Amino acid sequence: MTLLVDGVKFQTVAGNGQVPAYAAYLKAKLLSAGFAPADVQFVALGETGYLTARTPGRDRKAKPVVVLAHMDVVAADPKDWTRDPFTPVVENGYVFGRGSLDNKAGLSMAVATLMQLRRAKWVPQRDVVLVLTGDEETTMQTTKAAAAAFKDAALVLNADAGGGQLGDDGKPVVYALQAAEKVYGDWHLSVTDPGGHSSRPGPDNAIVHLATAVTRIAAYRFPPQQNEITKASLAGTATMTPGPLGAAMRAFAANPADTAAADILSADKRYIGQVRTTCVPTMFNGGHAPNALPQRAVANINCRIFPGTPRAAVEAKLVELAADPKVTVRFNDNGTIEAGASPLDPKVLGAVKAAVAKRAPGLLVVPAQEAGATDSMHFRAYGIPSFGVGGVFMKPSDSFAHGLNERVPVATFDPGVAWWESLLNTLG
Ligand SMILES: [Zn+2]
Known part of the structure; x- marks a missing residue:
């Protein structure tokens, strides 16, 4: 939660040059949890850049698993917002602020989980590399560079897509596992x-x-x-x-x-x-x-x-x-590239179902093809299976990503960390 509230304060809108400062903040947090300095790297690219943090695995030769999220946010005009978009406010059970949902909630959950696992001296089967990009919402040049740097990855788990949907009564209705994009x-x-x-x-x-x-x-x-x-997806939604x-x-x-x-x-x-x-x-x-x-x-x-x-x-x-x-x-040409769907990996589906069983037993898991585009496309273009497996569970009526008064429910944060821990323990 501290990671999220602090994170919203960094105005990581394209052109603001605030991504390196946010990355430096995250790097300090990761180092404080015990990451080796050599394992945490910021690669600058113009006014932005991408941050990586490696958790070394038992088999150093095995292809790594990438945990993906983005540090940048869509622009927000304070004039139009009820609250200042870059002053995080915790109110009525929500964290309000630009990027509180897209993607600083998912990013903070993933970072918090990896910090927790680092403190517990976790050693995964293979390297797990956190990759935080810095221009997902605009030109994806950092994504392109990061995908090229990790084109040998076995798997990408993206915190910026997929997630649980809650009904109006607050009960989970379905979990969408994002495996393809238009x-x-x-x-x-x-x-x-x-x-x-x-x-x-x-x-x-x-x-x-x-x-x-x-x-x-x-x-x-x-x-x-x-x-x-x-x-x-359609067969599942039909039910x-x-x-x-x-x-x-x-x-x-x-x-x-x-x-x-x-x-x-x-x-x-x-x-x-x-x-x-x-x-x-x-x-x-x-x-x-x-x-x-x-x-x-x-x-x-x-x-x-x-x-x-x-x-x-x-x-x-x-x-x-x-x-x-x-x-x-x-x-x-605006830099978007052609990428196919990721074949449904039974191991990933199994890991998601196991995490769902702990968080919302019996909840339906439905694979999803998204109409929008995320960082995953640059990894899919290299043929790396990439799945949106975000840990945010919320009502569609609460979703204001890219819009005014963006917010995320406070109650989704701790279960979201447990969610990522479950996924990484199975897939890492
Ligand atoms: Zn996003």
Whole structure:
């Protein structure tokens, strides 16, 4: 808890240069718990960097297990917050503050656990390396560097994904084990034209060309897809979903060719991303004067690609759908990379089930494919199985990650440390 409350005070927003100070604070804590100075390293990268702390295992030649979390947070404007985002407040059973949930809760639990194990002179089977990145919310350059440094890892356990969901009565409903993420992709579509006086329109209009192409793209539905993660996820979620939606989950899990079931799921915002690649227009801009023919129109198409589908195939589809040589389609590289799903490792699933059995006996564990992207993608891109196994249990209505008045329940912290201890004892 001290780690979390202290951690929120570091304004580790991109551009603030506060990650090294936070890392120095964490390093001092780790050293005080008995980590050897040589085992705790900060690697600087511009204004940020990543911190690693190694717990040496019995078999030093075995591939290490990486425990992953991120130190940076999304920006927060104090004007919009009820409380100052960087002054941690413990109130009504919550710790409030930017990053209190994403990801300083998960990070602090993992650090507290490793400190506790270090004090107890724990020796895992193989090296366990804590890796704390410093720009997960922005460009993931530290993640990229850390993944390259640990590309021989056997396994990544990410504290920034996965977690327990509580019902409104506070009782656990399900545990989501994150094993896959959609692949992110932006494409810029543009049309240029000589333009001219708007009183003398010709057959070509940049806005009309682009709008027509964008409309065709928006109307298109990528074919339904399934992998073992989404199959297990939908089958598991079906057991607690009544009515036609639950039936559609069951039907689609049993038969990915069931397009009627896929249509029902696609009509629900919560599940469309589980069923297919989605591409939607997110920005549109055109023209330069009310009385001039547009010389330029640009749009952004944002795609969330089903893992395993090459981005090049999505791009080819966009070009085909645009069906207009005047429309230029260009991939906008923001540094995200293509990574497949992690095959469901029975050892990891077993370890999560064992930790769940201690914390919430009988609770359903469901594998999950996330719509967003985390640090895991850079490790998955190296083929390292990476699982979001966060120890936070909370109500969806309490989740304000990236948003205003972010908070985390105090009551989740100590069980979260026991959670990580259980996982690491099994998998370390
Ligand atoms: Zn995060």
